[in-house]
Amino acid sequence: MKVVIQRVKSASVAVNGRVISQISQGLCVLVGIHSEDTEADAEYIAKKIATVKLWPDAEGRSWKVNVKDSGFEVLSVSQFTLYGITSKGAKPDFHLAMKSEKSHLFYDNFLARLRGLLGGEERVKDGAFGEMMDVGLVNDGPVTLIVDTREKLQQQLQQ
Helix, strand or coil: CCCEEEEEEEEEEEECCCEEEEEEEEEEEEEECCCCCCCHHHHHHHHHHHHHHHEECCCCCCCEHHHHHHEEEEEEEEHHHHHHHCCCCCCCCCCCCHHHHHHHHHHHHHHHHHHHHHCCCCEEEEEECCCCCCEEEEEEEEEEEEEEHHHHHHHHHHC
């Protein structure tokens, strides 16, 4: 899995001009699912989203508070294009992304896992899987991280 985690002041998803999901302060997460991802990848990413420390504490010390402890929200957006390859010309190739039928169930299970860590649907919102979406956000910082379980696996194999 590959995710782009953005600390936001607010974020929303609209489909056909209608807002279907929105959060106030928290994280907007773009989620790409690789064709070889497993439940272990989903567990790792869900825990990382819940526990990565991206906010200051009450004394103003940076990088001390995570979304789980802060009470902030998460807006998760499925994004197969994170696995687009452009090395062979101008047209992106998405063969590394998990196929739609399988990835929809995988994504739903990932959301359930994240909601379990953060306390339910009121804290974890999502877009519309497989739809053309307008994603709007006010980036806070900006603070943006990319987490890729393929890179983690490669690092483990090199050790």
